[in-house]
Amino acid sequence: MAVFPSLDWFQKVRDVYNSDGTLHKGGGGACHTTAAFKVDGQSYLIVFEGLKCADIRTPTSAELDEADFVIEMPFDLWKAMVANVQSHGKADLQYTLNSLDLQQEEGIAHSPADDQYRQDLFYRYNQNFQDFFDASARVKTTFA
């Protein structure tokens, strides 16, 4: 059982994502980016290299500033998304990352460097990030 949000939870999701190729949907593929998730005041750095999620760790503030993009939502929305994935086996139509992004007026992804090219990586690699969060369906989760 892992608590969301926590480094342990994200690392367990990473392990599931990396271990099962069937979780990587067509249209994903090799992906090279360093992004971050901001949840309830905590930050988690995620590194994708090729077909794997290479690392998830707590970033330094410098690493956070250097991330290509950061996904940040109110905790309630994070929780709703994760709960939705838990109950449906993957995000349903309303809780995909893209849907959540467009449902928020300012979106959920931004580039700390204010560089739209880097923020657009959220769009270029959207399937990989979606697959990553869909993999969390296999991680028994409780909420903080």
Place this chain on the structure above:
Amino acid sequence: MATKPSKGMAVPAAMPDSSGAKAVEGVPVPTFEWMGLSAEWGTRIKPGEHGLRLSDLNVGIYGEVPEVWEDQTRRPRGALPRPGVPPLPYNLRHKHQMWAESAANLYEEAIQRRWIPATDVPWASLKPLPDDVERAVCQVCTELMQYANTEIEIITYWQDQMSYGYYEVKQFLATATFDCARLIEALRKRALSNGGGLGQESRGLVNRMILESRGGWTESAVYLYLVRGTYMMQVLKGLLNAAHNDAERMIYGKAIEDWSRHLTYGYDHLKYSISHQAGQADILQTLLGLGEVMMAAELQESTMRPALAFIFGSGIKGGRTIGMETYLHLVGDFVRNYVAICDWLGVPRAEMLHPLLKKYLEY
């Protein structure tokens, strides 16, 4: 119009600040005048065992492929036209100018059989080769890169002149140029990763003939696929047979798969063109008469000749005997295949074959 009863459906969640917002000035009242405007409604195509393929879509009016597509706009086949849309230079609007029945399936096959040189080719299998062999391999890579570049340039020249009435062909040709880009990439990587470099550029007799063909896509296809393509396929097979390592085996093997599709399209198109356009067979006879001269000249003077011989003979010394014999036999096979395909197309060349090509039949 579809009459199935509606079900509950997902509705995007309300967005913050959008409810209760003041009316936006200048927003027109919708007309919905586009509703109901469809040439054929109620089409429901289900995926088969291979998924939902392009050829599955050819039902009803969507499958009607006319002999002439008068429309010079970007109207999708089966969509209703809109009055007043200015024309674009889609000059190739007759089916016989580009069609091949196999195009849709070849398109889907190309997507399914994709490969990635950077990560799929076992580059670690490369081991040093004798200098003369490495030079020969690199020279052949360079020549083949120019073949592929010529194919890219001639396809992309014609592609935006092809009307969308025959979109399957345009889609297939998009995969063909992608294949060419990938082969150029793979061959360049091979040439630069085993102690060698690129070779000397080709003088380009046949490249020039292909690029200077301006009569129509069919004329270009004759030179690109029937003359050059048939030869290139033979070369790829010879290279696969003589490959030095798994990396080369994969590159040549994948190239053969890719070019098999190109040739299938090319031959199919030529067959269609000949059988649906009066006089086309005679035109092709004329073109081939000229093309054989160029091909024969290139076979004689091109560096492919010694380079392939050195590969097949494992070096200069062996190249001058067994290597050259193997090369001559390869060209003999090319000419035999070429003559057989011309016969199949209805453009027999056996009696009229240029003497400088005919001589290879003895090998």
Place this chain on the structure above:
Amino acid sequence: MSEAPVKQQEYELDTSWMQHMGEWGMRAEPGKRGLTLTEIQIGSYGDIPEISKNMSGRPRGAGERADAYRVGAYGVRAKSEIWLQNATFLYEEALQRQWSSATDVPWHTIEALPDAVEEAECLLCTFFNEVEFVAGDVPARWVANTTPDFLEPRHVLLAQVMDESRHMDVFRKRALANGGGLMRMSGATSGFVGSIDLARDFTEMSTRLHISGEGAVLTMFRMGELFGQNEAEKIMYRLCAQDEARHVAFGVMHLRFLSETAPERREEIEFYLDEAEAQILSGVQNPAGTQAETAEALAILLGGGKEHYDEGHKKLLVIRRRQLKEYMQRVKTAGFGARFENGRSTVPQQYESAI
């Protein structure tokens, strides 16, 4: 191949070409992402000429021949006209992230929809089918017109042509998969993107196609994922949006390179941006704008039905605002952000007044 006969004849074969090859001794090695185009930019093979003199179509770095035919007739021969720093990265990414509309979209998840919703979806698919025709044809034309010395951007454009071909097919498939059909063509491709056809300069074309046009279409694809009624539509739009974002990236990075290396062209580019903003981001030519019939279809889909049109239209305007913001951000990233501060562009005012 039939068996080669064995003869003992010795043939005279030319070896002089071995003295006229390109730089020798290259030993590129795979990096952590495999043997990419970046790894083979070594020695003189990595030297990208500022002005290309390659008119014979030879691969960059190949040994030249004095008697090679000059068959190229390439119009694009200046590096600043087409280059971008991360072309190798974008090309390799395109290869890695190809997908099949036949098998990667779960078509079996599509179920019947209310008539108005199905019609709106089919109108959108008809429009996208048409728009992708442009995005496929035009880059292809420019590939033929560009010297092979600029192999890397050429390859990215060929990957784009492949992507657009796939988009054409997936939208046609969707329109014919659920009891609907193709609707009336939009005609917008002669106005909305028609000027892309007419461009006689690559950067002019790229500004209109990649930054303006595809930036707008990217937002529309993302909208498609938002209002997708089933997993097939969600995935279809998501994967198209991924490809489109890559094309937009090409445009942004090329413009950035040009702005840094050809400052004498800045004023010219500003005029292209003026035109693009006038045509695409306001008025009838913006499909996500206020008047196009595709906007009506989007509003139906965002609202979940004709009866919720007003609500859908409000959502559309919110998303349009995002579209304007992202456009400004991309142009700023490309090095032309001053236009939004010095009053040249009216997009900031449009952005502020939208909703």
